[in-house]
Amino acid sequence: MDEKNALAEKNDTHDMKLDYRMPIYLQLREIVRAKIEDGEYLPGTAIPSENKLAETFGINRLTVRNAVDALVNEGILRRVQGKGVFVVGNKYEEVLEEHGGFINNFSPGQKHVSIKEHTKQLRPAGNKYANYFNIGLHDLIFYIRHFITFDDETVSSEEIYVPKEILPELEIINSSVFTLKDIFSFYGIELSSMSQTLEIINGIPKTRKSLDVPDGVALLMLSCYYRDKTGRLLAYSRSFIRSDKSTFSIQLHS
């Protein structure tokens, strides 16, 4: 019996049989993914050893390793030297849009999430932000940089730009405790629309290093524009997010 048939036969739970001529390691990847989603492999526990998996499915160990590696790269599994391969639970979920509400880029109330204010300074707008905010070249803007950690691991860095004239109080506000949306509402600034863009980028070595992004893992860039009801831009932010540490969800309506 060839490897493919052996795998199909052993996989009697019919989990994810995506066999559009799929190689064995990919089928195993989907089986393991389904077992995690089904709760058979629980977060924080180790999955069976590579030897054991190879034996169970009657396949080559190298094939097992490829499947496991793929899920490690996605951040679903974590390999711990000398201990095994563990299921990563509860990824830091960023809510892109909530029903009827605004975006929550990060919820400080969420367990294990911490936001650190790394930089906060005033700087001249310069060409780009003078045009963005429709202010003078030398008008001052706040530049704030956050590092966001989840379970003691850095998952993203966020840079926020806000003209000083819009929110001078930002100088004394700790921007890591409240979201920008909250801060605006505290000071009676009406946020009326928000647009976000999420894309996958390579990034530059410096950014990748600051977030400890492993080779081969993609980076996400999330840009956000905050506007008032006249359409004036109030703030702009840009985040770099480790793709193996975050997922996004979004609510869709008809």
Place this chain on the structure above:
Amino acid sequence: MDYRIPPGTEAVEKLEDFIAVNRLTANTRIPSERDLCEMWGISRSTLRQAVDILVGWGVLYRVRGSGVFVSVPKISRNMVGVDSMIGELRQQGRVLAKKIVSSRIIEATKQISKKLQIPLGQKVYEYIRIRSVDYTPALLETTYIDCQRYPDFDKRYTENTPMGDLFKNIYHKKQSSGKEHISVTYASENEAHLLEVTPDSPLFFTSGVVKDEQDIPITYYKQLIRSDLFKFVSEIDKSRSEE
């Protein structure tokens, strides 16, 4: 107090602003290093680092021996509503096509039965389709539909019928809401082949359930989306939604 922009940052922002103000379009070459350095009074190495950053962000790309060019903008996958993407891309005048890679009836796995809220092992249609935009394969989609709720779906569905139309016209179910999860995965060899990218290229991996007006699942789907072609956009307008 003297406020300054760090020279490296300033060069990046000047370059971004230059592209925006001069409305440089896709595949336009930006001026030579020498000209830009002279214009802004900055060093070659500062400019080069700025270009590196914008290449890293996908704003610019380099062609060896001929210069630096403005990237083709990514297509916005606008997260406004269920099945909004197709209509929106059509409005943009893009040529859309889809091809069925495989279609069959399978027994619902635990995952599928949970998502479609049907008993384990119940028969479901599984469609794997590839969608192309402007003749470029862009999206690989796997869709599951309950056979019992949608009898003879397979006899009615063809590549040329939008699924949404069938649900609405034949089964009188309107796709009304859904929640989508977005993460990143990497193309396997087969996926890379179908999407015409190199293996291990990063792809958006989305999955979700589309529900009808009674909140009953219609479809459960998974999509692999080329990240060099698409970006996700979410627009929320409070003033509009309150009307």
